[in-house]
Amino acid sequence: MKKILLALALILTGNLLHAQKGTVTGTLVDSANRKTTLNYATISVFKGTDTVLTTYKLSDDKGVFKIVNLELGVKYRLVINAWMYNIFRKEITITSTEPNLNVGILALSEKRNDLNEVVIMSERPPVVVRKDTIEFNAESFKTLPSAVVEDLLKKLPGVAIDANGGIMVNGKSVSKILVDGKEFFGGDQQIATKNLPANIIDKVQLSDDPEAKRRDPDIVAGNIPQIINLKLKKAIKSGAFGKIYAGGGPKELYEAGGIMNFFRDTTQVSMLGYGNNANKPGFSISDVMRIGGFQRSGVNSTSINSDGAFSLNGISFGGSMNGGVQKSAGGGANFNTITKKGIKVNGKYFLGYSDNFTNQEIDVEQILGTRRLFINTNSRQNNRNYSHNFGGRIEAKLDSLTKLTIEPNISIGITNNKGTLKTTTFNNQLALESDGDNASRDKGTSNDINLSTNLWKDFKKVGRSLNVTLNVSRRENLSDNYTINESNFYDPLRPSEFLDQ
Incomplete structure (x- = not known):
């Protein structure tokens, strides 16, 4: 009887440990001026030496990030990208004794030039905020081999597509879809979204429509239409x-x-x-x-x-x-x-x-x-x-x-x-x-x-x-x-x- 109870206890303990998840938190700052926080930076999470993205988060308007539902006892690699700053990497392991890990303040150095920077393609962040543009790495959002651009857009956070093919980004309408920065077949949105294969897209960029601002300088930020720019892979022009x-x-x-x-x-x-x-x-x-x-x-x-x-x-x-x-x-x-x-x-x-x-x-x-x-x-x-x-x-x-x-x-x-x-x-x-x-x-x-x-x-x-x-x-x-x-x-x-x- 005691052996049976012990076995049950071990099973329950194992299931509990398996079900338990951990979190990691931290704050991003400028290494030269630690009072300057790095807002809307991308924190990508990979398992050990794996090149498959596990999850990602953006830091908030105070430079703070929190990533949840991480497995215990697994070595993770954090890859942090912030606009105009060098890439920051940090390895962490969340244990059962410390399931809520706080990595403290992480200081990123400002990028002086791009000549000596080594870019690891497998570590490309899924999202990058560049000034007034949000850029999604298409390969980070998996779609079927037969998928078209519309299927890819549905995977992006904040993007919604209605039954008629109309696109909204964070509640704002999309006024144009460009391909490599140029109008595609007269600017008809559904020509691009329903016909271009998703696997030829390298990046999806979202930005405010500058013409809308020019036409109405008093337009409120929440009503400015969005422009989607689809950047094709270099081999496909x-x-x-x-x-x-x-x-x-x-x-x-x-x-x-x-x-x-x-x-x-x-x-x-x-x-x-x-x-x-x-x-x-x-x-x-x-x-x-x-x-x-x-x-x-x-x-x-x-x-x-x-x-x-x-x-x-x-x-x-x-x-x-x-x-x-x-x-x-x-x-x-x-x-x-x-x-x-x-x-x-x-x-x-x-x-x-x-x-x-x-x-x-x-x-x-x-x-x-x-x-x-x-x-x-x-x-x-x-x-x-x-x-x-x-x-x-x-x-x-x-x-x-x-x-x-x-x-x-x-x-x-x-x-x-x-x-x-x-x-x-x-x-x-x-x-x-x-x-x-x-x-x-x-x-x-x-x-x-x-x-x-x-x-x-x-x-x-x-x-x-x-x-x-x-x-x-x-x-x-x-x-x-x-x-x-x-x-x-x-x-x-x-x-x-x-x-x-």
Whole structure:
């Protein structure tokens, strides 16, 4: 019995020691002036010679840090990074006799130069505060091999992403996402967050938006929007991403399409193409706007119907806008770059094609007193359309307070529509009373030319600015309509009518 009790006591003691955790606390100061505390320094914790980060903390606004949930009897290595100070390393072991270890005051020496500093990549801190920028080391936040930037951002403390992809940092909205300090595909946040792989990111930097401060000098700190800058790994300064799909079905139905994006330094190119006879859009409007580049170059007109078909700037991207069965195809490219002088240049060309066929048959019965008429109408309509869209955008900063934007756009539409209408009328004795044939054809072209310019100038005096906008447009629609109509009447007998227009 005594042996059993002793064994139970040993087990309970072992479990208690295993469950017990320790803490380490300390204060960071400047070695030259110990009254100067080092605030928001990063304390990274590693096990012995292990290179895998165990945990980390930032010192508070008094230079004090406290790290909890450390195992007893394990040798740890503290690596302390503070902006403009040399790296400080200290080995500690937390014991059961002293589970709450206070390392006291740790003095860091100011960094004089970087020439003699040895940087151990495995000891890179997960977070570094550099003046007004918070910098996260991406490798310290583990994600799946298939993860994208959005998955990485969700791992960062203080970063929240809603269901629509909107990003908040410590309760502040994110106004821009940059890649290596430059706009990525026109500054669309979700192009970067939902398409760039997480494993190509070296650092994630968070800072206040300086333009927001310039626009409103009285803005309170809690309302200043944030900018996220994604620094790519040195070996990766160019790449490509996109999606390709294809499918088939009964009755010779098919669909295929793809969107590809290529980027290198400050230049980005988007290319898309699609084709189907399934009466559906080749892409979602979100894909065309974001990945396809229309959001970067601008949209002058939009049409959407309840079935999901849509057109942008007069270009149909598939799906019937007015019923019927449609074959559609299209393609184009969007180019975006920044010159050495900082001028943003965008150019695009898109072609859309649609072939819409409608076959409709209607039977109508009319009762006029004792008379009954049976009317049959059969109509066939084939509408074929081509659309071309050329566009561009130039944005230049003339000086630190003046910005000039020029946006030319040309849309060309070509239509070729053919239709037939056959009508027959029988009486209640099923005798033919009349019949008719109608053939129509509509050929036309439309040209739409627009030029929009905008000059925005901020004055040095707060709250004063000048905004000048000039829009020039020209529209031209030419069409030829042909109609041939033949009507025959049998009861009562009347002359036939023939009309050629």
